[in-house]
Amino acid sequence: MGLKLENVSKKFVGKQAVDNISFEVDKPSVFGLLGTNGAGKTTTIRMLLGIIKKDTGEITWNGKKVERKSVNFGYLPEERGVYPKTKIYDQLMYFAKLKGMSPKDADEAIKKWAKVLKVEEYIQMTAEKLSKGNQQKIQFMTAIIHDPELIVLDEPFSGLDPVNTEILKNIIMDLVKEGKYIIMSSHQMSSIEEFCTDILILNKGKTVLKGNLKEIKEGYKANRLEISTDTNIDEYIKNFNMDIEFSKNNEYSIKINSEENAHQLLKKLVDDHVVVNKFEIKKPTLNDIFIEKVG
Amino acid sequence: MRDLKTVIAFTIKDMAKRKSFIISTLIILILIVIGFNIPNIISAFTEDGENLGEEKILIVDSTNLFEGTLQTLNQMDLGYTFQIANNDISFEDIKTRIEDKDINEAIIIEQKDDGTYKLRYIVENMTQVASVPEDLINAINAVYTNLQISKLGLTQEQIASLTPNFEFTIEQTEEQEVSGNLGVIMLLSIVLFYAIYFCAYQVSSSITTEKTSKIMETLVTSTSPRTIVLGKTIGIGIVGLLQICVIVATALISAKTFLEPELLDAVLDMSKFTPYLAVITIVYFILGYFAYALLYALTGSTVSKPEDIQSANTPVAILAVIGFYLSYFTMMNPTSELNQFAAIFPISSPFCMPFRIMMGIASTSEIVLSIIVLIITILIIAKVAIKIYSNAILNYGTKMTFKDIVKVYRDKNN
Numbered sequence: 001m002g003l004k005l006e007n008v009s010k011k012f013v014g015k016q017a018v019d020n021i022s023f024e025v026d027k028p029s030v031f032g033l034l035g036t037n038g039a040g041k042t043t044t045i046r047m048l049l050g051i052i053k054k055d056t057g058e059i060t061w062n063g064k065k066v067e068r069k070s071v072n073f074g075y076l077p078e079e080r081g082v083y084p085k086t087k088i089y090d091q092l093m094y095f096a097k098l099k100g101m102s103p104k105d106a107d108e109a110i111k112k113w114a115k116v117l118k119v120e121e122y123i124q125m126t127a128e129k130l131s132k133g134n135q136q137k138i139q140f141m142t143a144i145i146h147d148p149e150l151i152v153l154d155e156p157f158s159g160l161d162p163v164n165t166e167i168l169k170n171i172i173m174d175l176v177k178e179g180k181y182i183i184m185s186s187h188q189m190s191s192i193e194e195f196c197t198d199i200l201i202l203n204k205g206k207t208v209l210k211g212n213l214k215e216i217k218e219g220y221k222a223n224r225l226e227i228s229t230d231t232n233i234d235e236y237i238k239n240f241n242m243d244i245e246f247s248k249n250n251e252y253s254i255k256i257n258s259e260e261n262a263h264q265l266l267k268k269l270v271d272d273h274v275v276v277n278k279f280e281i282k283k284p285t286l287n288d289i290f291i292e293k294v295g
Numbered sequence: 296m297r298d299l300k301t302v303i304a305f306t307i308k309d310m311a312k313r314k315s316f317i318i319s320t321l322i323i324l325i326l327i328v329i330g331f332n333i334p335n336i337i338s339a340f341t342e343d344g345e346n347l348g349e350e351k352i353l354i355v356d357s358t359n360l361f362e363g364t365l366q367t368l369n370q371m372d373l374g375y376t377f378q379i380a381n382n383d384i385s386f387e388d389i390k391t392r393i394e395d396k397d398i399n400e401a402i403i404i405e406q407k408d409d410g411t412y413k414l415r416y417i418v419e420n421m422t423q424v425a426s427v428p429e430d431l432i433n434a435i436n437a438v439y440t441n442l443q444i445s446k447l448g449l450t451q452e453q454i455a456s457l458t459p460n461f462e463f464t465i466e467q468t469e470e471q472e473v474s475g476n477l478g479v480i481m482l483l484s485i486v487l488f489y490a491i492y493f494c495a496y497q498v499s500s501s502i503t504t505e506k507t508s509k510i511m512e513t514l515v516t517s518t519s520p521r522t523i524v525l526g527k528t529i530g531i532g533i534v535g536l537l538q539i540c541v542i543v544a545t546a547l548i549s550a551k552t553f554l555e556p557e558l559l560d561a562v563l564d565m566s567k568f569t570p571y572l573a574v575i576t577i578v579y580f581i582l583g584y585f586a587y588a589l590l591y592a593l594t595g596s597t598v599s600k601p602e603d604i605q606s607a608n609t610p611v612a613i614l615a616v617i618g619f620y621l622s623y624f625t626m627m628n629p630t631s632e633l634n635q636f637a638a639i640f641p642i643s644s645p646f647c648m649p650f651r652i653m654m655g656i657a658s659t660s661e662i663v664l665s666i667i668v669l670i671i672t673i674l675i676i677a678k679v680a681i682k683i684y685s686n687a688i689l690n691y692g693t694k695m696t697f698k699d700i701v702k703v704y705r706d707k708n709n
Contacts (some may be wrong), residue, residue: 013702049516049690068519075516081509086309097301098517142513 001062002026002181003150008057009045017043019205020057025150025181025198028097030172031212032196032213033185037295040205044185045152048183049073061150067116071291072099074231078185082127089123092141099146106145113141117167132159140168157191169194189287199286203294213286220284225254227263228278233269240265240286256281298518302526303533310497310534320538324545332547350399351376352431353392357383358406364442371434379607386417393419396606402435412468480650481626487647488619491580494535495610498528499595502684503604506596511688518684528588534579575662576649582669583645586676587615593680596687597700618642622650630656639665640673679704 003025003161010018035041046052049060050068059066083091086200089110098105104231113119117137120129127138136159143151156172157165185194192199193213200210209216225242227233228251237244237254240261247286248252257264262281269276284292310316325627329336352375352465354365359381378398403415414435416427439581444454505511514523621643625634629651637643638651644665646680651657683704 046689051515068516073516075513077509077512079504079509079512081511081513083505083510084310084508085313090305090308094305094342095513095517098298099515100297139513 003066003183004058004060005044006060007049007057008044008047008054008059009157010040010047010052010055013183017046018047018054018202021200021202021205021207022057022089023198023200023207023210024122025183028181029180029181029197030176030184032199033202034185034187034189034199035202038211039294040206041202042154043205044202045075045077045154045183045185049075049152057230071150072146072148074143074146074151076140076143076156077153080129080132080136080139080159082130082138084128085126086127087124088119088130088138091127092123092138092145095142096131096145097123101146109145109147110141113145116171117141124201126192133161133164136160137164137168144175148180150183151175152183152185154182154185155187157186157188172292185261189285189290193286201290201293208293209289217283217288222262222281223256223284223288224261224284225252225256225265226278226280226282227252227254227266227276229269230275230277233274236265236268236274240268266290298522299526299529302518302522303530306501306530307525307534310531316534316538320541323542326548327542327546328553330547331553332610334519334555335553349376351378351390351397353378353380353384353398353401355380355384355389355401355403357410360406360412361438362442364438366658367438367441368434371429373434375431383467384438389417391416394683402431433709438695480653481623483653484619484623484626484646484650485648487576487583488581488615489541490535491583491587491645492612492615494531494584495591497535498530498588498606499608499611501527502592502688503593503598503601506599506688507601515688520688521681524681524684525591528585528592530579532584532588535584536577539580572649572653575652577648578666579645579669582666582673585673586641586669587611589673589676589680590614593676593683593700596684614642619646622647626650629656635661639668641669644669 005024007020008018008022008277009016009020012173021040021044023031028170033044043052047054048066052064060288061071064070069109082088092110093103093106097103101109110123111120114123119134119141120139122134122138127135130138140156143153153172160168167247172182172184183193184195185190196213198211199213199216201208224245230250232250233252234244234247237252238264242261242265243255244252245255254262258279262279267277308320354368354377356365356379363379363381365377365379368375384403386403388402390400392398393401399419403417405413405415407413414427416431441454444457449457453634505514530656588610591608594611595604597652598604619639621633621637621640623646625631625637626647627635634647634651637647638657644668647667648657648662683700686704
């Protein structure tokens with residue numbers, strides 16, 4: 001059950017956009033689709049939404065082949081767009097009707113989501129009068145108004161202030177609780193780490209890493225030490241052949257080869273009566289893993 | 296089908312609600328009403344409601360050459376009111392009377408030294424009247440001739456036999472007979488061309504607006520590209536047709552209400568506007584609109600920036616202008632083979648055939664052939680336009696070249 005892509009490829013004139021990728025989202029959750037610009041994320045999304053045809057492979061939703069006519073997914077594209085001179089209510093009603101909703105159901109859904117997203121006061125205004133953030137919330141409404149089972153969110157948080165980011169995060173978490181499948185594409189690795197259980201990283205159309213995010217991270221050795229002291233410890237770090245990534249006011253982020261090495265440094269500092277306020281050995285972040293894989 | 300209705304309804308509502316559309320339609324309607332009222336407005340400003348065409352001419356016949364017969368000029372319906380004076384009136388007096396608008400012009404009859412007569416035609420300004428009006432010369436000559444003939448003591452029959460009373464008619468050697476005022480037909484042809492052209496152009500700008508506002512991505516996940524193109528084309532076409540109906544109805548009502556019936560009949564032979572012609576004109580408007588609107592949908596989908604619309608649409612504009620001029624110039628010789636060709640050739644037939652029908656020279660087989668050719672052309676354009684639209688709408692970036700468009704057409708994306 002759920003969404004399944006098997007050996008999917010797509011070639012545009014002279015360019016292999018997506019090369020034999022496979023992944024599965026088999027339970028309600030947020031799946032992270034990552035990659036640099038031009039890695040093939042948007043092409044993959046367009047194929048799974050049925051907007052463009054794949055060359056090879058198979059895409060199924062609940063065991064049935066995905067075709068644009070047969071699915072009713074929700075989509076928040078990276079390219080934000082609204083009709084600038086049309087009333088927000090009218091354009092939401094238009095998209096809701098195109099998604100098969102009755103005017104009555106659409107009206108109820110518009111009012112409900114306008115309240116949740118705190119845009120009730122703008123609903124009778126033309127889109128051009130709204131701020132970029134509010135326009136984005138309207139487009140998010142367009143993606144979820146028809147209560148789809150699978151929602152594709154491409155860079156959902158870009159352009160939102162912290163308050164609105166929080167509102168959207170809560171909604172995404174609620175949607176997963178309600179049993180929705182969400183595919184999220186983002187360059188904000190912190191967001192991916194916060195929401196996604198599984199990820200796939202694309203580079204030049206090919207899969208370079210995929211799997212459960214927690215398991216992926218656990219598979220990596222610790223590579224960073226964060227330490228805070230009362231005095232300058234540059235000499236100690238140099239003597240232990242470590243590289244300082246970042247330092248400010250005796251707070252250090254240091255690259256380490258092994259946890260053992262970090263413990264020896266700590267022992268030396270304690271022996272020399274250097275006051276250590278913070279000592280934390282860290283595994284690579286998703287950002288580190290991403291850069292390692294596609295950088 | 297449900298989606299198509301939704302797209303049509305949204306397009307109609309969106310178009311009809313636009314301020315620019317409402318304002319431009321209102322301005323056109325106001326201009327039409329004002330235009331048909333111009334004769335009334337002019338007469339309202341003319342003193343005592345006098346007819347502007349009735350110019351007052353003073354004829355000074357101090358030598359009494361015409362022996363009082365000049366009064367008969369007033370019965371000749373020449374469009375002038377004549378005042379006759381047999382006393383000597385100086386040039387200065389005439390100048391004053393013209394300046395006071397008492398008279399518009401004057402004719403002074405003078406005998407020259409050699410005994411012959413000279414008629415001096417006095418006007419206020421020669422920039423308006425370059426020479427003595429021909430009808431005036433003929434009328435005065437006729438009055439003088441009649442005066443001299445009557446002095447010969449001829450009988451009424453003899454006088455009548457001297458006056459030519461021929462009946463002139465015009466006939467043609469070609470079998471097809473052309474009827475209707477060609478000037479008016481050409482004017483209506485221009486109206487039909489602009490109606491089709493500007494309605495079709497709206498499709499292009501509407502599609503580019505959706506691309507530039509990046510709404511397209513959401514739209515294509517909601518319904519098929521075919522539905523979007525057809526829904527938009529039909530929606531804009533309905534609004535355009537309604538707009539034209541309102542404009543034509545306003546023009547006809549204004550013409551009937553504000554124009555003198557004689558003036559209206561002189562310009563427009565209303566008997567030519569049969570319901571059949573109205574239906575045929577609407578059919579050709581719809582078909583012509585579809586052909587050009589779908590071409591514009593194609594060009595509109597190949598650009599991403601509003602500033603590129605103009606250059607992308609140029610090929611379609613050139614095609615439309617060629618079609619229009621092919622129709623327009625051959626209409627001056629409507630029985631020519633080239634005009635027959637223009638009535639069947641799909642890029643010109645919408646601007647040509649309704650007027651061949653109006654002139655009564657189009658055969659039923661010609662009409663059927665013309666409509667079939669146009670429908671086949673529309674189907675071919677629709678197939679190509681929808682395919683290119685489907686593949687090009689998600690392309691953002693620089694304007695596509697012809698080579699890119701061919702590539703996109705061959706792409707198997709959709």
